[in-house]
Amino acid sequence: MRDWAEYSIAQADGGGACLAFSGRLVVSTVGPIDHELRDLETPLASVDLANVTEMDTVGAWVAWRIARDHGAQITGASETAARLIDAVKSSASDAEIVPPRRPLAERVPLAVGEMVYAWGGGIVNLLGFLGAILVAMGQTIRHPSRFRLRSLVHQLELVGVNSLGIIGLMSFLIGIVIAQQGAVQLRQFGAEIYTINLTGRLTLRELGVLMTAIMVAGRSGSAFAAQIGTMKLTEEVDAMRTIGVSPVEALVLPRVMAAVLMMPLLGFFSAVVGIIGGAFLADLALDIPFFTFLRRIQEVVPLHDVWVGLVKAPVFGLIVGLAGCYQGMQVKSNAEEVGRRTTMAVVHAIFMVIVLDAFFAIFFTEIGWD
C-alpha cells in the first residue's frame, strides 16, 4: 500500500487560503497530489510545510512551484526543506526536453530534399572511393612490398572458404527446387528431359552467381561494413593514417580484392552444386539416372553459359566489396550508425547486383550468347 502525501486547504482570515502539506513529500508519494493541485483554482496566500515529515527535491519542487504559481509564501519549512527549495529554485528552467519539430508541411519536403541530396553525394563519394581504391592498387603495383598478402589471404579465407558450406547447401536446395518445379511444368508437354537443360543453363548462367552474390553480400559485405565502421569509431582508422598507413591500402584493398577473387570461384562452385542437386532429384523423382543427367549437361549447356557466369561474378564481387567498405568508412558518430551503415551496405549491394544482372542478361543475349 502506497502512502501518498496529503494536503489540506484552510481558508485564512486575511483573504487567500493556506495550503498545508502533510506526511512524506517525496518522489514516490507526490504524484497524485501534484496532479490534483495543478487544477486548483482557489488562490493561495501561503504554503505550509510544518507537518511535512520528509522531503526530497521533487517534493521541494512541487511545493515551490505551487507557491510560485499562486504568488504564495512558503511557511514552516525546516532547514533541510529550505535548503532543497533553494536548490530547485535556482535550477528552475523551461528548456525543451526534445528538440522542437518542424511542421509536417516543412518536414516532408525537407526529408525528400535531403534524401535526393544524399543520393547525389553518395554517387559522387562512391566514385571517389572507387578512384581511391584504384590509386591504392596502382601504389601496390609500383611498390609490391607494401601489398598486404597476409591480410588478403585472411580475407580470402573469410569470404571464400568459410562460406563454402552455406553456399553449397543453399545451391543444392535451389538445384532441387529448379529441377522439381521445371519437371512439373515440362511434363505437361512431355518434355521432362528438358529439365536437364533448364537446371544446367539456369544455374551456370544466372542463379549460381546471383544467389552467391546475395549470400556474400549478407555474409561478407555486412562484415566489411561493421568491421571498418567499428574501427572508425574506435579511431583505429585515424591511428593508421597518422602512422602513415593508408586505410584504403590496409583495410579496403584486401577486402575488395578478396570479394572480387572469390566470387567467380564461389559462383562456379554454387552452379556445380546446384546441378548436383538437380541430378539428385532427377535420379530420385524423374527416373533420370544421376550420371546420365551429368553427361547430358555436358551436351546441352553451351560453353558460353559458363563464361557468362564467370564474367559477371567478379563485377558482383566488386560491388559487394565496394558497398561494404564504403559504408564502413562513412561511419562517424555512434554505435547506431554502424548498424545503419551495415544494413545500407547489404541493401545497396543486393540492389545493385540485381540491377546489373538485368543489364548483363540483355547484353549477353544481344552479343549472341543466348
Next chain:
Amino acid sequence: MSVFDHLSDLPDLPARFTGDYPIMVEGLTNRFGDQVVHENLSLKVRRGEVLGVVGGSGSGKSVLMRSIIGLQRPAEGRVEVLGRDITAADLDQNIGVRRRWGVLFQGGALFSTLTVGENVEVPLRQYYPEIVDDLRHEIARYKVRLSGLPDAATSKYPSELSGGMKKRAGVARALALDPELLFLDEPTAGLDPIGAAAFDRLTRDLAETLGLTVFLITHDLDTLHEICDRVAVLADKRVIAVGTIPELLASDHPWIQEYFNGPRGRAAMESKERAVHKAKAAMDKDAPRGDTG
C-alpha cells in the same frame, strides 16, 4: 485519489535510511575463472560521507562497485545496501533498493537515442507512472540544471555533448529519483583540470544539499584531497586501509606511501595546503571589514 488506486499495490519506498552504514561489505570474494579479484574484502561506508576508493589499475575497484549495486554476483560474502542483503535476494526483489541509488558509469552510459532530458525521465517513467507528464518534464529540467548543465543541453542528444557534459548528464540521470546513495565511477577521468575541479565542486555541493552518501572511484588525487571525507585503499585483493588522508599517510604500507608521497601525490597535497592558506588569509582580511560593515 481514485485514478491512482491501481498503483497503490506497488511497494512503497521506505523512509530514508537512518542506520550508520548504508553500505556494508563483509567477506566479499570475487573470481573470474582462476583469477581472484577480491578475497575476503570488507568495507563499511558511513551515512552522509563521500568515500573515495583508490587502487592500482586492475585492483578491482569497478568490480567492487558492480558487486555493491548487484551487477556482479560475488562468489562469497555478504553485501548489504541500505539495510538489505543484495547478495541473498533476487535482483528483481531489490527494486525497492535500486530506486534509492544512482549510478554514474565511466563514460556516462547515456541512452544514445534519447535526449538528455528524456534520459533523466527514463527512471521516473519506469518507477513512477503516476507522475503526470508536466511534472516529469519539470523534474527533468531542474535536474539537468542542478547537474550544472545549461538549459540548452536538455534537448541535446548525447552525441552532441562533450565528455564533461556527458558526465554531468549522467549525474542528472543518476539523481533522477532523488537517491540516497550515489555511485560515481571515475567521474573526473578524461576531464580537463578546470572541468575536473568544477565537477568536484558539483559532487560536494550535491552531497551536501541532497544529503547524499557518495561512493566514488577515482584516480584523481586532487579529487581525493578536495571532496573525500575518507579514502579506502584497494590492494592485495582487499581493502587494506580506510581513513582520512592524514590517517592513511601514517600507514607504512608501501603502496599507500608511494601513492600519496609520489610526485603527483605531493603536488596535490601542496596545492591543497596552498588553497587552505589562501582561504585563511582571505578570512583574516575579511574579518575586520565584516565588523565595521
